[in-house]
Amino acid sequence: xxxxxxxxxxxxxxxEKFEGAHLLCPGCAHGMIVREVLNAVDGPVVLGxxxxxxxxxxxxxxxxxxxxxxxxxxxxxxxxxxxxxEAMYKALAxxxxxxxxxxxxxxxGGDGATYDIGFQWISGCFERGHDMTYICLDNEVYANTxxxxxxxxxxxxxxxxxxxxxxxxxxxxxxxxxxxVMAAHGSPYVAQVAPNKWKDMNxxxxxxxxTQGPTFINAMSACTTEWRFDSNQxxxxxxxxxxxxxxxxxxxxxxxxxxxxxxxKNIVPVRDYLGAQGRFKxxxxxxxxxxxxxxxKDVDARWEYLQRREEAKV
Amino acid sequence: MAxxxxxxxxxxxxxxxxxxxxxxxxQIDVVAAYPITPSTPIVQxxxxxxxxxxxxxxxxxxxxxxxxxxxxxxxxxxxGRVATATSSQGxxxxxxxxxxxxxxxxxxxxxxxxxxxxxxxxxHGDHSDxxxxxxxxxxxxxxxxxxxxxxxxxxxxxIAEDMEVRIPTIVNQDGFLSSHTxxxxxxxxxxxxxxxxxxxxxxxxxxxxNKPATYGAQAEEDWHFEHKAQLHSALMHSSRVIEKVxxxxxxxxxxxYNLIETYDIEDAEVAVFALGTTVESARVAAKNARxxxxxxxxATIRSFRPFPYAELGNALKNLKAIAIMDKSLPAGAMGALFxxxxxSLYQVKDSKHPILSNYIYGLGERDLTQVDxxxxxxxxxxxxxxxxxxxxxxxxxGLRGPKLSFC
Ligand SMILES: Cc1ncc(C[n+]2csc(CCOP(=O)(O)OP(=O)(O)O)c2C)c(N)n1
Ligand code: SF4
Numbered sequence: 185x186x187x188x189x190x191x192x193x194x195x196x197x198x199x200e201k202f203e204g205a206h207l208l209c210p211g212c213a214h215g216m217i218v219r220e221v222l223n224a225v226d227g228p229v230v231l232g233x234x235x236x237x238x239x240x241x242x243x244x245x246x247x248x249x250x251x252x253x254x255x256x257x258x259x260x261x262x263x264x265x266x267x268x269x270e271a272m273y274k275a276l277a278x279x280x281x282x283x284x285x286x287x288x289x290x291x292x293g294g295d296g297a298t299y300d301i302g303f304q305w306i307s308g309c310f311e312r313g314h315d316m317t318y319i320c321l322d323n324e325v326y327a328n329t330x331x332x333x334x335x336x337x338x339x340x341x342x343x344x345x346x347x348x349x350x351x352x353x354x355x356x357x358x359x360x361x362x363x364x365v366m367a368a369h370g371s372p373y374v375a376q377v378a379p380n381k382w383k384d385m386n387x388x389x390x391x392x393x394x395t396q397g398p399t400f401i402n403a404m405s406a407c408t409t410e411w412r413f414d415s416n417q418x419x420x421x422x423x424x425x426x427x428x429x430x431x432x433x434x435x436x437x438x439x440x441x442x443x444x445x446x447x448x449k450n451i452v453p454v455r456d457y458l459g460a461q462g463r464f465k466x467x468x469x470x471x472x473x474x475x476x477x478x479x480x481k482d483v484d485a486r487w488e489y490l491q492r493r494e495e496a497k498v
Numbered sequence: 499m500a501x502x503x504x505x506x507x508x509x510x511x512x513x514x515x516x517x518x519x520x521x522x523x524x525q526i527d528v529v530a531a532y533p534i535t536p537s538t539p540i541v542q543x544x545x546x547x548x549x550x551x552x553x554x555x556x557x558x559x560x561x562x563x564x565x566x567x568x569x570x571x572x573x574x575x576x577x578g579r580v581a582t583a584t585s586s587q588g589x590x591x592x593x594x595x596x597x598x599x600x601x602x603x604x605x606x607x608x609x610x611x612x613x614x615x616x617x618x619x620x621x622h623g624d625h626s627d628x629x630x631x632x633x634x635x636x637x638x639x640x641x642x643x644x645x646x647x648x649x650x651x652x653x654x655x656x657i658a659e660d661m662e663v664r665i666p667t668i669v670n671q672d673g674f675l676s677s678h679t680x681x682x683x684x685x686x687x688x689x690x691x692x693x694x695x696x697x698x699x700x701x702x703x704x705x706x707x708n709k710p711a712t713y714g715a716q717a718e719e720d721w722h723f724e725h726k727a728q729l730h731s732a733l734m735h736s737s738r739v740i741e742k743v744x745x746x747x748x749x750x751x752x753x754x755y756n757l758i759e760t761y762d763i764e765d766a767e768v769a770v771f772a773l774g775t776t777v778e779s780a781r782v783a784a785k786n787a788r789x790x791x792x793x794x795x796x797a798t799i800r801s802f803r804p805f806p807y808a809e810l811g812n813a814l815k816n817l818k819a820i821a822i823m824d825k826s827l828p829a830g831a832m833g834a835l836f837x838x839x840x841x842s843l844y845q846v847k848d849s850k851h852p853i854l855s856n857y858i859y860g861l862g863e864r865d866l867t868q869v870d871x872x873x874x875x876x877x878x879x880x881x882x883x884x885x886x887x888x889x890x891x892x893x894x895x896g897l898r899g900p901k902l903s904f905c
Contacts, residue, residue, distance in 0.1 A: 228707040232572065245717035245725075253704040255575050256714035257598045261568035264560065268530060268572025269704050271556040275527040276578055278554060282705055305568065308561035 211415030234262035234297035295336035323407035375435035380422035412462025513676035518543035520651030523691035527578030530569035537611035563588035567595035574604035577703025586613035600635030605658035622863030623673030766795030768878035772823035783871030818882035
């Protein structure tokens with residue numbers, strides 16, 4: 185069951201399922217996203233978590249920030265941990281050993297846990313059709329281990345394993361297009377969200393959680409530490425991401441139907457987004473300017489593609 | 499409600515079928531599994547039980563063994579009976595999650611049908627895979643034939659789920675020699691088997707929404723040690739519960755198992771110590787050796803973890819010479835069993851220690867023949883008479899090429 189939240193005041197009042205006492209960096213978007221997710225669910229919920237910033241910051245024995253059932257196994261298998269719990273729920277309900285309200289099953293993983301090491305497990309869960317929602321906290325880097333590149337890191341970002349240097353402009357490869365990969369599994373609902381657009385996010389999370397079957401949310405999670413911006417700038421940087429269309433907000437229904445859910449009134453240039461973060465600072469040197477151009481071209485092409493998909497309704 | 503199966507008093511089952519029926523009778527809530535030779539039939543038989551309405555829990559065929567154990571952990575944390583089966587490479591892929599399962603004290607039962615590890619790739623039975631999980635905090639039980647594969651599976655649920663134990667448990671059986679060899683097995687009726695195992699008792703379930711549980715927290719230098727020590731302590735003490743369950747099973751079936759199983763050891767001077775199907779071959783060889791005037795015996799253990807150091811040391815301490823048979827080769831070391839048995843004997847106070855030798859055999863299922871065992875008893879006899887080791891400590895049976903031995 186989902187909860188109706190109409191305004192920010194209501195939102196701010198109901199966060200007791202995830203305690204503020206955690207060790208996430210000030211300004212970390214992970215915490216905002218988790219609160220938004222938990223606020224959207226009214227009934228019982230079981231959470232799984234992969235190893236990463238969220239996990240290490242919220243369950244440090246003998247403490248826990250979680251007032252809901254929560255399990256962490258390893259870096260790659262948060263999805264399957266939740267799938268196992270969901271299978272147990274089904275078995276016990278069938279045998280009459282669980283008589284309560286049907287719970288929601290939700291797994292969180294960072295982009296490393298999702299795009300890279302845990303991909304096989306998520307893919308397996310989606311193929312088998314577990315009734316669960318997988319939420320990727322996409323900060324485009326392995327933040328917990330000190331900022332190494334992941335399959336989600338965009339081209340040109342300086343990371344600790346692809347640092348910009350005398351002969352390198354940082355990461356060479358483009359970001360993996362995870363949404364279409366997940367949609368190709370035939371998932372009934374996949375969507376991209378950003379915590380600064382909280383109404384859009386709230387709506388999508390509700391839809392994902394209330395849809396029967398495996399659903400997927402890719403949540404942009406600005407990381408003050410690895411993106412290198414001041415901790416009071418999280419929402420501003422997030423605004424730049426969605427307004428520059430670097431991080432477009434859209435959903436894909438039943439594996440094919442693309443819907444754009446946010447169209448910026450004024451599209452800002454990609455360079456404004458890049459310029460706000462330390463990880464792209466080196467791109468503004470003359471020898472690297474072509475990467476900014478490349479970045480802009482990629483963003484334009486993808487926006488064009490999304491619009492065409494939406495229009496064609498296929 | 500799942501339909502019952504009418505079983506004969508004696509069924510002709512191989513070890514895999516025996517294990518499958520035990521799993522069926524346990525009315526498991528979630529089985530998550532992935533096929534691999536030679537444990538595949540356990541999973542297939544289970545699938546057919548599901549398809550034909552003999553099982554009403556969930557059967558999750560996942561995309562890998564790592565996922566199988568991950569799903570088992572999630573399911574067990576959600577508070578119900580859970581089991582799986584695997585071998586060799588599959589078990590290797592599970593190893594990370596084995597530690598996580600035991601650390602969370604989730605009473606999962608795993609059938610490990612022992613098989614060699616690549617490379618070279620080999621599908622046949624040896625014990626290499628067993629040792630991958632040796633230190634993972636699971637109870638490890640050892641069986642010699644299909645009847646025991648059946649019996650130990652029933653007992654494994656009782657042991658793992660005991661409220662004092664709550665430790666995941668492995669039932670080992672030899673690939674092919676037990677898993678694919680059909681023998682007479684005396685099963686219990688579905689009703690009696692389930693009554694023996696009993697209903698699952700839940701503890702800290704993820705589905706208990708009144709008392710939300712946090713599973714798999716991190717604990718650094720301030721708490722990690724205490725967690726590991728608690729698990730170790732519970733594991734060391736679990737032998738009491740294992741023996742209690744052995745006792746209750748004996749009352750029910752007349753089949754009595756012991757932590758240490760010996761054959762003709764009381765007056766023996768020499769003995770072979772082995773695990774799995776080799777124990778039965780060694781008993782035949784010991785009987786024949788006695789006809790040749792060698793006072794021969796055989797010993798094995800039923801729980802490799804917890805390792806029964808004191809009991810084993812006492813059982814073997816009066817022997818003059820012991821051959822320890824390792825069906826695996828820890829590269830760069832003496833056999834794993836050799837090290838454990840040796841430690842057991844050195845724990846016996848005021849004892850003249852028996853002469854120990856280590857035989858590496860059966861890797862990738864190289865044959866171990868009665869002639870081989872006869873020669874081992876001969877060598878043991880020579881050691882006993884000489885009062886010292888008359889040959890290198892570690893020798894290899896049936897290995898082609900130049901003779902290999904160490905120490
Ligand atoms: C099997 C395994 N490999 C590597 C690690 C080390 N590790 C832990 S968290 C992590 C990175 C997490 O990155 P991500 O999933 O993007 O989450 P974030 O910390 O950025 O939120 C790594 C590499 C591990 N715990 N387990
Ligand atoms: S490193 Fe980044 S993702 Fe991790 S807690 Fe800090 S801000 Fe959040």
